[in-house]
Amino acid sequence: xxxxxxxxxxxxxxxxxxxxxxxxxxxxxxxxxxxxxxxxxxxxxxxxxxxxxxxxxxxxxxxxxxxxxxxxxxxxxxxxxxxxxxxxxxxxxxxxxxxxxxxxxxxxxxxxxxxxxxxxxxxxxxxxxxxxxxxxxxxxxxxxxxxxxxxxxxxxxxxxxxxxxxxxxxxxxxxxxxxxxxxxxxxxxxxxxxxxxxxxxxxxxxxxxxxxxxxxxxxxxxxxxxxxxxxxxxxxxxxxxxxxxxxxxxxxxxxxxxxxxxxxxxxxxxxxxxxxxxxxxxxxxxxxxxxxxxxxxxxxxxxxxxxxxxxxxxxxxxxxxxxxxxxxxxxxxxxxxxxxxxxxx
Amino acid sequence: xxxxxxxxxxxxxxxxxxxxxxxxxxxxxxxxxxxxxxxxxxxxxxxxxxxxxxxxxxxxxxxxxxxxxxxxxxxxxxxxxxxxxxxxxxxxxxxxxxxxxxxxxxxxxxx
Numbered sequence: 001x002x003x004x005x006x007x008x009x010x011x012x013x014x015x016x017x018x019x020x021x022x023x024x025x026x027x028x029x030x031x032x033x034x035x036x037x038x039x040x041x042x043x044x045x046x047x048x049x050x051x052x053x054x055x056x057x058x059x060x061x062x063x064x065x066x067x068x069x070x071x072x073x074x075x076x077x078x079x080x081x082x083x084x085x086x087x088x089x090x091x092x093x094x095x096x097x098x099x100x101x102x103x104x105x106x107x108x109x110x111x112x113x114x115x116x117x118x119x120x121x122x123x124x125x126x127x128x129x130x131x132x133x134x135x136x137x138x139x140x141x142x143x144x145x146x147x148x149x150x151x152x153x154x155x156x157x158x159x160x161x162x163x164x165x166x167x168x169x170x171x172x173x174x175x176x177x178x179x180x181x182x183x184x185x186x187x188x189x190x191x192x193x194x195x196x197x198x199x200x201x202x203x204x205x206x207x208x209x210x211x212x213x214x215x216x217x218x219x220x221x222x223x224x225x226x227x228x229x230x231x232x233x234x235x236x237x238x239x240x241x242x243x244x245x246x247x248x249x250x251x252x253x254x255x256x257x258x259x260x261x262x263x264x265x266x267x268x269x270x271x272x273x274x275x276x277x278x279x280x281x282x283x284x285x286x287x288x289x290x291x292x293x294x295x296x297x298x299x300x301x302x303x304x305x306x307x308x309x310x311x312x313x314x315x316x317x318x319x320x321x322x323x324x325x326x327x328x329x330x331x332x333x334x335x336x337x338x339x340x341x342x343x344x345x
Numbered sequence: 346x347x348x349x350x351x352x353x354x355x356x357x358x359x360x361x362x363x364x365x366x367x368x369x370x371x372x373x374x375x376x377x378x379x380x381x382x383x384x385x386x387x388x389x390x391x392x393x394x395x396x397x398x399x400x401x402x403x404x405x406x407x408x409x410x411x412x413x414x415x416x417x418x419x420x421x422x423x424x425x426x427x428x429x430x431x432x433x434x435x436x437x438x439x440x441x442x443x444x445x446x447x448x449x450x451x452x453x454x455x456x
Binding site for chain 1: 419
């Protein structure tokens with residue numbers, strides 16, 4: 001795969017088609033009914049702590065599981081004006097302690113460095129979801145490790161597995177070798193090294209139609225293999241479940257795994273994980289400034305129920321909103337739960 | 346067309362064995378669940394052992410279940426195939442070691 005679903009004019013690039021696939025399966029097991037059984041419906045926020053900003057859908061990779069359908073052919077990029085609106089919201093709402101930058105490759109936004117420096121001045125924690133290969137993609141990105149260090153950015157990077165075969169199968173040919181090189185560059189400036197305050201966390205997404213298992217056990221394996229084979233260190237591993245939307249949904253259907261995968265998510269529904277879902281303390285901003293309960297709702301174009309643009313941000317209304325849920329939400333509540341920070345239960 | 350004896354969907358019905366004998370079935374599943382928890386062996390090591398035994402027992406349900414479980418628990422393809430080789434080695438070794446019995450008998454019967 002080297003083009004986005006949108007570029008290929010694939011039927012699933014239409015979110016209505018995705019929502020129909022999701023709603024047509026398991027009609028007797030609605031996510032909202034599962035929440036109702038545990039008195040969690042309607043799902044309401046616990047606070048406004050994390051502002052997750054999707055800086056654009058442009059990316060140097062075309063990963064097979066990408067819920068954003070990102071890639072080099074996607075041109076949607078957040079403007080400086082919208083980023084300025086985000087800064088205004090961050091200044092006015094001190095409850096936000098963390099700014100989580102994602103994409104696409106957020107570093108490809110021409111205003112990325114300016115924005116990170118501005119957020120750093122506000123004394124907020126900045127997380128950058130770095131795909132690693134961007135560091136080596138062009139000379140203008142070579143100094144990203146130093147830039148991250150100067151701004152105390154927490155780096156969160158996907159490495160679906162510690163072998164080339166499985167990583168490249170998910171993220172594209174050659175991605176594993178470049179990711180290893182990029183991790184070594186990050187280690188070289190202190191990221192992930194004991195005794196420094198430079199945090200490097202890795203994300204494990206299963207590279208197929210199965211759920212992640214125990215996060216601590218996977219972290220032990222990753223640490224052992226990466227240090228033995230490549231002398232790479234990192235802080236924590238986040239085990240994240242692939243949600244059945246966009247390209248991963250396409251993969252599930254094409255590989256005839258969709259029904260079994262949905263059944264696994266539903267059968268492993270965990271109310272403790274449901275109570276801890278990330279949408280309860282996060283607001284997600286899309287490249288055009290629209291607000292969503294999470295990055296997945298953003299990609300399914302399920303907007304927040306109130307105050308739905310960064311230009312009319314209303315913290316009181318947002319704290320009292322009802323979070324929009326759908327069948328894909330089972331992906332965040334299966335087993336030990338899943339969030340952008342790993343397991344939740 | 347004849348109906349296959351093993352049907353993939355039947356694995357989902359494994360829990361139904363309690364329909365005919367609840368007490369023993371429930372005890373079995375309780376024991377089964379305990380066995381596969383982390384202990385002196387990790388859950389991943391146990392899944393790899395189960396994968397090997399699945400092959401030596403030639404149980405298609407177990408092979409499906411533990412291939413998936415090994416992936417889920419973070420085992421890689423090399424570990425999984427080595428586990429199958431362990432099963433194969435024991436199976437073939439168990440056959441060949443009986444060659445000693447054959448040799449003993451031949452020696453008993455021949456001059």
